[in-house]
Amino acid sequence: MDTLEEQIAHLTRALDDLSDVVTRQEREIALLTRRVQLLLEREAERESDLGGGITLGDERPPHW
Template sequence: MTDDLRAMEERMAHLMRAVDDLSDVVAAQADEIDRLTRRMAQVMDRISAPDEGGAVFTDQRPPHW
């Protein structure tokens, strides 16, 4: 009986460690997603902002037209 209990405790300890490791990965991914979302917003603001000539970049025809 004690061997079974010890085996279950050991397994539970390994599972708890795995959960903690996965939690750290998820937290790091959430931070990365937040950072990338902010960067994307900056890029979108820059694209939609008027350039030096006063024209909006998204309204300009490409040079090959």
């Protein structure tokens, strides 16, 4: 009986630890998702400010 109680205590501790990890990861994912969304919005705004033109790799910059 003592062995079972000890195993249950270890499993309970492991479950609590895993729950903490999942909670932390959920917060991090939400933060990163928000940051990516802000970057996408910023990039879309930048493209619209530039007229939405496609810049080619071999195209000379406008100051040349």
